[in-house]
Amino acid sequence: MSAIEPYLPHTRIAYLSMEIALRSEMHTYSGGLGVLAGDAVRSAADLSLPMVFVTLASRQGYLGQEIDAKGWQIDHADAWEPEDWATPLPDVMAATIEGRDVWVRPWLYEWTSSRGHKVPVILLDTHSDRNDLPDRGITHRLYGGDETYRLKQEIILGIGGEQALRSLGFAIDIYHLNEGHAALLPLALLKREAQTATTGDHDVEAVRRRCVFTTHTPVEVGHDRFDYENVTRILGDFIDADPLKALAGEDRLNMTRLALNLSDYVNGVSARHAETTRSMFPGYRIHAVTNGVHPGQWTHPAFARLFCRISPDWDVQPETLAGAVHLSDDDVWSAHLDAKDELIALVRERTGRHFGHDLPIIGFARRMTGYKRAGMLFSQWDRLTDIFRRHPFQIVMSGKAHPHDEGGRELIHDIVRRAHHAEIPVAFIPGYDLDIAKRIVAGSDIWLNTPQPPLEASGTSGMKAAFNGVLNVSTLDGWWPEGCDEGVTGWGIGPEGDYAEHAQVLYEKLERSILPLYAEDRPGWIRMMRQAIAGIGPVFNTQRMMETYAREAYRLR
Ligand SMILES: *Cc1c(COP(=O)(O)O)cnc(C)c1O
Numbered sequence: 347m348s349a350i351e352p353y354l355p356h357t358r359i360a361y362l363s364m365e366i367a368l369r370s371e372m373h374t375y376s377g378g379l380g381v382l383a384g385d386a387v388r389s390a391a392d393l394s395l396p397m398v399f400v401t402l403a404s405r406q407g408y409l410g411q412e413i414d415a416k417g418w419q420i421d422h423a424d425a426w427e428p429e430d431w432a433t434p435l436p437d438v439m440a441a442t443i444e445g446r447d448v449w450v451r452p453w454l455y456e457w458t459s460s461r462g463h464k465v466p467v468i469l470l471d472t473h474s475d476r477n478d479l480p481d482r483g484i485t486h487r488l489y490g491g492d493e494t495y496r497l498k499q500e501i502i503l504g505i506g507g508e509q510a511l512r513s514l515g516f517a518i519d520i521y522h523l524n525e526g527h528a529a530l531l532p533l534a535l536l537k538r539e540a541q542t543a544t545t546g547d548h549d550v551e552a553v554r555r556r557c558v559f560t561t562h563t564p565v566e567v568g569h570d571r572f573d574y575e576n577v578t579r580i581l582g583d584f585i586d587a588d589p590l591k592a593l594a595g596e597d598r599l600n601m602t603r604l605a606l607n608l609s610d611y612v613n614g615v616s617a618r619h620a621e622t623t624r625s626m627f628p629g630y631r632i633h634a635v636t637n638g639v640h641p642g643q644w645t646h647p648a649f650a651r652l653f654c655r656i657s658p659d660w661d662v663q664p665e666t667l668a669g670a671v672h673l674s675d676d677d678v679w680s681a682h683l684d685a686k687d688e689l690i691a692l693v694r695e696r697t698g699r700h701f702g703h704d705l706p707i708i709g710f711a712r713r714m715t716g717y718k719r720a721g722m723l724f725s726q727w728d729r730l731t732d733i734f735r736r737h738p739f740q741i742v743m744s745g746k747a748h749p750h751d752e753g754g755r756e757l758i759h760d761i762v763r764r765a766h767h768a769e770i771p772v773a774f775i776p777g778y779d780l781d782i783a784k785r786i787v788a789g790s791d792i793w794l795n796t797p798q799p800p801l802e803a804s805g806t807s808g809m810k811a812a813f814n815g816v817l818n819v820s821t822l823d824g825w826w827p828e829g830c831d832e833g834v835t836g837w838g839i840g841p842e843g844d845y846a847e848h849a850q851v852l853y854e855k856l857e858r859s860i861l862p863l864y865a866e867d868r869p870g871w872i873r874m875m876r877q878a879i880a881g882i883g884p885v886f887n888t889q890r891m892m893e894t895y896a897r898e899a900y901r902l903r
Contacts, residue, residue: 373407440506504530689789709790737861815875
């Protein structure tokens with residue numbers, strides 16, 4: 347019996363994502379999009395949703411990061427072996443690319459929830475003897491290569507993903523396209539409809555009823571566009587050019603347009619992002635489903651033990667965390683110090699720097715890319731030093747830059763340079779991944795996020811921080827306008843104003859409110875920690891997010 351068989355009778359929903367972060371040893375993710383998809387897997391298992399998840403095997407990973415003596419990121423492949431973690435399933439003929447049949451080996455990874463429920467994740471791998479040499483590498487490197495390489499990967503994900511699910515024996519009702527990368531999937535459905543039905547419009551309606559699309563970024567480069575010449579050369583006569591242009595744009599194949607036109611349920615990932623998306627793409631009905639994080643994944647064990655006293659099911663029913671307001675000061679602080687100890691140990695092990703327990707740690711970790719404005723805290727160095735001398739603190743940062751993102755690479759260089767020379771203790775931990783993220787979001791005291799509005803679609807690391815009583819100070823963008831109660835659950839910046847004004851507000855809040863509260867009114871600080879857990883935990887979690895998708899988008903209940 348094939349390992350996939352137990353899942354076939356009840357599975358109705360397929361969720362496709364270019365990246366899914368399942369565990370740090372499996373290098374199938376680059377950042378927030380993949381971590382969100384991983385937390386969706388975990389909550390789908392908690393909720394026993396009838397789902398299967400599909401992604402690429404990415405054997406060569408996204409990028410391994412080291413920092414050279416001059417402080418520059420050196421990046422290299424970051425290989426892992428699917429055979430160490432997943433079970434091979436029979437090969438499937440996935441798609442025709444440049445006239446050649448391309449096969450995939452689907453790997454089955456099974457996620458088991460804390461209560462023992464399993465959810466299947468299929469990893470698509472073109473690394474097969476059946477394929478010509480160049481085709482074996484299509485699924486090797488996440489976000490690697492050029493436009494042609496990306497298009498081939500998206501063909502494997504969308505067209506190959508649909509074919510693989512069908513060949514394995516799944517009977518899928520609804521396909522959830524997590525970001526535009528999977529937008530070729532509805533084209534595969536359309537092609538099947540055309541083979542059985544008669545009229546065109548009817549086909550499109552039938553496909554739309556089966557597709558759900560979540561868009562994740564208002565940043566232009568986040569929306570893939572492909573030259574039709576390239577598309578025709580690679581996909582051949584898979585679909586006629588005229589109907590395709592009507593669905594995906596006249597000039598270039600725009601994956602976001604395609605997904606918008608072929609999905610019945612479309613959403614942005616926070617209220618603010620849904621609004622931005624409505625103005626970017628007028629004429630479409632765009633819902634808002636704010637992202638979340640998986641409580642069990644991101645809560646430090648010391649806090650998890652405390653939360654068990656509120657409810658033994660706090661992790662699967664995080665709304666119970668509203669009761670966190672009743673936790674005692676001593677319990678909250680000692681759980682926090684456990685998490686902080688581990689972060690201090692990690693900083694020492696990875697950077698050689700000795701951080702202390704008594705000073706607050708400001709944490710900042712995420713993909714290093716321009717709109718996240720990682721350098722804002724350092725933008726007026728004298729001002730920061732001045733604040734430091736009165737209210738000392740420590741800074742820990744981590745994050746990778748895409749190899750083509752010069753701005754991101756410069757940011758890392760600047761941070762590492764500061765880390766070497768500063769009077770202020772600054773540590774940069776190389777190789778940001780799920781494990782490092784867990785330690786930083788739990789062990790910091792203050793979680794900093796300074797994206798440029800309205801470019802942060804949601805952001806999730808601040809939610810992870812809140813589950814550990816770490817207080818957010820962030821631009822009011824993405825999820826934060828929904829989570830921020832000023833001075834109660836954290837602090838907000840903007841969203842109006844330019845870079846310099848945001849930096850000004852950040853320095854003022856650090857100097858006048860945040861650092862003095864930490865140093866001079868510890869009970870007041872701990873009260874805010876409790877309020878952050880109780881105010882943010884019950885809402886910004888993937889149980890609530892997946893229940894919303896199940897009800898509104900999958901029409902399951
Ligand atoms: C949560 C997470 C992110 C997303 O961080 P944001 O601040 O939401 O951009 C990125 N990478 C890793 C490894 C994470 O765990």
